[in-house]
Amino acid sequence: MIIQIALFIFILYVCSRIIIRYRSSDVTGRELTLWLVFWFLVALAVVFPHKTDRLAQFVGVERGADLLVYISIIALFFIGFKIIVRLEKIDRAITTVVRRTALDRQSKSDDQ
Amino acid sequence: MEKTCVIIPAFNEAAVIGEVIGAVKQYADTTLVIDDGSTDQTADVARRAGATVLRHLVNRGQGAAIQTGITAALRGTADIIITFDADGQFLANEIGRVIDPIIRGQADVVLGSRFLPSVATVPGQAPQRISYSKKTVLKVATAITRLYTGLAVTDTHNGFRALSRQAARLIELRQNGMAHASEILEQIRKYDLRVVEVPVTVRYTEYSVMKGQKLSGILQIIWDLLMSRFAR
Numbered sequence: 311m312i313i314q315i316a317l318f319i320f321i322l323y324v325c326s327r328i329i330i331r332y333r334s335s336d337v338t339g340r341e342l343t344l345w346l347v348f349w350f351l352v353a354l355a356v357v358f359p360h361k362t363d364r365l366a367q368f369v370g371v372e373r374g375a376d377l378l379v380y381i382s383i384i385a386l387f388f389i390g391f392k393i394i395v396r397l398e399k400i401d402r403a404i405t406t407v408v409r410r411t412a413l414d415r416q417s418k419s420d421d422q
Numbered sequence: 423m424e425k426t427c428v429i430i431p432a433f434n435e436a437a438v439i440g441e442v443i444g445a446v447k448q449y450a451d452t453t454l455v456i457d458d459g460s461t462d463q464t465a466d467v468a469r470r471a472g473a474t475v476l477r478h479l480v481n482r483g484q485g486a487a488i489q490t491g492i493t494a495a496l497r498g499t500a501d502i503i504i505t506f507d508a509d510g511q512f513l514a515n516e517i518g519r520v521i522d523p524i525i526r527g528q529a530d531v532v533l534g535s536r537f538l539p540s541v542a543t544v545p546g547q548a549p550q551r552i553s554y555s556k557k558t559v560l561k562v563a564t565a566i567t568r569l570y571t572g573l574a575v576t577d578t579h580n581g582f583r584a585l586s587r588q589a590a591r592l593i594e595l596r597q598n599g600m601a602h603a604s605e606i607l608e609q610i611r612k613y614d615l616r617v618v619e620v621p622v623t624v625r626y627t628e629y630s631v632m633k634g635q636k637l638s639g640i641l642q643i644i645w646d647l648l649m650s651r652f653a654r
Binding site for chain 1: 474
């Protein structure tokens with residue numbers, strides 16, 4: 311019960327932050343909708359945990375909480391992979407800029 | 423007569439870069455130092471020693487510095503581009519040996535190897551011995567690179583190499599760090615370039631050992647090679 315209340319308060323807080331981001335145009339309307347739907351589903355799972363048990367058993371896992379953990383781990387690995395790829399690309403872009411700057415400065419000093 | 427350009431990537435090598443440039447200048451038409459975001463006086467010392475210096479505003483890694491050097495060399499008239507370490511481990515008087523196969527038309531890329539039988543280099547001095555741990559690290563790196571590239575070279579992480587202008591135009595290093603050595607081999611294979619190994623001397627001074635590659639560097643190289651596959 312305590313954990314449910316705590317999680318529900320946390321979900322309300324996260325939703326309020328998303329709405330604030332939407333109002334300052336950091337998040338699009340589409341992203342707002344997607345995130346609110348996601349957190350609504352999480353809230354349902356928190357309020358009606360036994361419903362998740364039925365879904366879990368349907369896919370072959372005993373408890374809803376276990377299913378949510380498995381899904382979360384997979385999602386985190388995927389997000390981690392995307393971040394690594396993105397960082398690699400950013401790293402290359404930085405090198406391109408640093409190289410270009412070094413070469414351009416060299417060209418300028420050759421001209422002088 | 424082929425024009426030669428020696429590229430020296432350098433990071434915080436103010437202590438030795440002047441001496442290295444002084445030696446290299448005698449054997450190359452152009453000496454290009456790529457200061458890879460050094461926090462000491464590397465660039466100033468290099469300029470005073472007579473090298474042309476390009477500066478990276480921030481440190482990017484040896485691979486990035488070498489590619490910057492290659493790009494700069496190709497903007498000039500160099501026919502042969504030589505990479506040479508800044509820490510004084512290599513002997514400048516061996517540049518001739520390294521570029522010879524290219525001049526003779528026998529190779530597009532020449533790789534230096536410390537594991538090939540070498541002639542005596544420093545009169546009166548016994549041949550340098552590599553420490554067991556260092557040798558193990560290098561052998562592991564060589565084995566991994568052979569698996570990765572399929573090329574049977576003996577010393578995959580030796581910074582003393584030469585490229586013909588045509589080879590330098592084809593090769594594009596995207597690895598910023600030490601994995602560039604493996605990447606060069608990968609591209610040699612990709613473009614079917616003729617590669618030859620020649621023996622070179624590697625002097626292990628206290629300074630160069632301190633700055634040299636650690637075992638953890640091998641893990642970083644493997645990681646960089648794997649991650650770069652996903653970011654293509």
